[in-house]
Amino acid sequence: MTALLDPDFCYRVARSRDSRFDGQFVLAVTSTGIYCRPSCPAMTPKRSNVRFYRTPATAQAEGFRACLRCLPDAAPGSPDWDLRADLVGRAMRLVSDGVVERDGVRGLAERLGYSARHLNRQLIAELGVGPLALARARRAQIARTLIETTALPFAEVAFAAGFSSIRQFNDTVREVFAATPSELRAKRGAKAVGGPGLIGLRLAYREPFDAGALWAFLGARAVPGVEEFDGDTYRRTLRLPRGVGSVALTPAAGHVHAELALADLRDLGTAVHRCRRLLDLDADPVAVDTALATDPVLGRLVAAHPGLRVPGAVDGTELAVRAVLGQQVSVAAARTIAGRLAEAYGEAVEPEGARVFPSAEALAELSPAELPMPGNRARSLLALCAALASGELVLDSGTDPADALAALQEIPGIGAWTAGYIAMRATGAPDVFLSGDLGVRRAAARLGLPESPSALDDHASRWRPWRSYAVLHLWQSELQQ
Known part of the structure; x- marks a missing residue:
C-alpha cells in the first residue's frame, strides 16, 4: 500500500489541511455521506468516520456526494496519473480527454492495446471502479461547470456534458452534488466568470x-x-x-x-x-523541487524559480511539426516558418486573421517544394505528417513516452534531440534530458557541469525522475544571462 493510501497518513494530511495533496486522494465522511479535498476548511471528522479513496469517482461509486464547499471534483488532478506511463495512468489521462464519451470503453481499450475486459479489471484492481464510473465523474464535473458558468438550458448542458438523457443528467447531479441543477445554478452568481459567448x-x-x-x-x-x-x-x-x-x-x-x-x-x-x-x-512542484534541490548546482536554480513547470501541448501533432520546423534554426525563425504554414494551410476562424494550426492530413498532401525549408527537413516533416495522419504514430496523453521516442527516431531526419523534445512536451514525459541541446550545454558549461553530452547525461542521472524539469531550469538560467 502506498503512503497516500495509508489511512493514518491520509488522516494526518487532512488534519493539517495540506492543499498540496488536493487531487491525490479524497476523504469521505460516513456520518454525512460527503467526500472532500484534504484541505477542506470544514471541521475534521473523527478518524472512525473517515474513508480514503484515490479518485472522486471511487467515492461516488461508494455512495458519497461531493462537498459543495471545497468542490473536490475541481481540485488539481493527481500527479500520479499525469506521470505514470503504465496502463492505468494512460487510461486515466485518456478518460480525462473524453475518449470514453467519443469512442466508448471498447474504443478506449483499443487505443491502449488491450481488451475491454482486461482494462476494466486493471482499473478496478487499482482504483475500485472501471472506466464507465470514471467517465461518469468527469461528466458530472463538466455539467457543474456549465450549470454555474453559463445560462444554457439544462437539456443543452446535459448533451454537452455527455449524458444520454436529461433524466440521467438530473439523477447524476443530485446524486453527486446533493443538489438539483436549479439549486446549483442559483448559487452561481459569484462564480460566473466568463464573458458573452464564453x-x-x-x-x-x-x-x-x-x-x-x-x-x-x-x-x-x-x-x-x-x-x-x-x-x-x-x-x-x-x-x-x-x-x-x-x-x-x-x-x-x-x-x-x-x-x-x-x-x-x-x-x-x-x-x-x-x-x-x-x-x-x-504537477507536484514540492516533490520536484525537493528532489532537484539536492544537487548543489541545480539547487541554486530551483531556489530562484520554485514551481517551474514543463510546458506541454494542446495538440501533439502540432507540437511535433513545430519541433521539426525548429531544427537548426532560432526560436524566432521557427515561429516565422510555422506562421507561414498556418496562414497558407490552417483553417481560418474568428476573429479575422486567426488560424487553427494545419492538420497532419493537410500537410502530408504537400510536396517538399511547397514547404519553406531545406529539402531534407521538408522530407522529414512530410514523413512525420504521413505517420501521424495514418495513425501509425499517435502523440497524445495516452502515449507511452518510450514508445514515442522509439517511433520518432525511426523517421529519417528525426534525431535524439527532436524526439526527446517532442516526448517531453507532447506526452508530458517528466524524465527526458536533452543533453545535446545547445542551450542546455551552454548552461551546463557556465555552471561548471560536464560539457560533453555523454558526461552530462551521466551527471543528470542523479536528477531522475525529474530531468525534464532540470532542462527547464537550465534553459531558464540561460535567459537570465
Whole structure:
C-alpha cells in the first residue's frame, strides 16, 4: 500500500489541511455521506468516520456526494496519473480527454492495446471502479461547470456534458452534488466568470507556481495567427475532436483564469484537460523541487524559480511539426516558418486573421517544394505528417513516452534531440534530458557541469525522475544571462 493510501497518513494530511495533496486522494465522511479535498476548511471528522479513496469517482461509486464547499471534483488532478506511463495512468489521462464519451470503453481499450475486459479489471484492481464510473465523474464535473458558468438550458448542458438523457443528467447531479441543477445554478452568481459567448472557469494548481516563466516560454514561441501573448494573457486557437475553439489563459491568485469559446460544447472537458497539460497544472512542484534541490548546482536554480513547470501541448501533432520546423534554426525563425504554414494551410476562424494550426492530413498532401525549408527537413516533416495522419504514430496523453521516442527516431531526419523534445512536451514525459541541446550545454558549461553530452547525461542521472524539469531550469538560467 502506498503512503497516500495509508489511512493514518491520509488522516494526518487532512488534519493539517495540506492543499498540496488536493487531487491525490479524497476523504469521505460516513456520518454525512460527503467526500472532500484534504484541505477542506470544514471541521475534521473523527478518524472512525473517515474513508480514503484515490479518485472522486471511487467515492461516488461508494455512495458519497461531493462537498459543495471545497468542490473536490475541481481540485488539481493527481500527479500520479499525469506521470505514470503504465496502463492505468494512460487510461486515466485518456478518460480525462473524453475518449470514453467519443469512442466508448471498447474504443478506449483499443487505443491502449488491450481488451475491454482486461482494462476494466486493471482499473478496478487499482482504483475500485472501471472506466464507465470514471467517465461518469468527469461528466458530472463538466455539467457543474456549465450549470454555474453559463445560462444554457439544462437539456443543452446535459448533451454537452455527455449524458444520454436529461433524466440521467438530473439523477447524476443530485446524486453527486446533493443538489438539483436549479439549486446549483442559483448559487452561481459569484462564480460566473466568463464573458458573452464564453465559458469562464478557474484551473486549480498546486503551489508554488512560476507562472511568469511559463507564460514567457509560450509567448516567445507564439505562432502568428495561432497564438498571441500580450504580456499578461496567452491566447490560442484549438483543434478539438468535434470542432474548433479558442482559449485565453491568465494567471491569477491561486489559479489560472481560462475563457473558452467552443464550436461544440461537448469539447469542454477535452479542452480543459489539454489546457491543464499545456500548463503542467497537475504537477507536484514540492516533490520536484525537493528532489532537484539536492544537487548543489541545480539547487541554486530551483531556489530562484520554485514551481517551474514543463510546458506541454494542446495538440501533439502540432507540437511535433513545430519541433521539426525548429531544427537548426532560432526560436524566432521557427515561429516565422510555422506562421507561414498556418496562414497558407490552417483553417481560418474568428476573429479575422486567426488560424487553427494545419492538420497532419493537410500537410502530408504537400510536396517538399511547397514547404519553406531545406529539402531534407521538408522530407522529414512530410514523413512525420504521413505517420501521424495514418495513425501509425499517435502523440497524445495516452502515449507511452518510450514508445514515442522509439517511433520518432525511426523517421529519417528525426534525431535524439527532436524526439526527446517532442516526448517531453507532447506526452508530458517528466524524465527526458536533452543533453545535446545547445542551450542546455551552454548552461551546463557556465555552471561548471560536464560539457560533453555523454558526461552530462551521466551527471543528470542523479536528477531522475525529474530531468525534464532540470532542462527547464537550465534553459531558464540561460535567459537570465
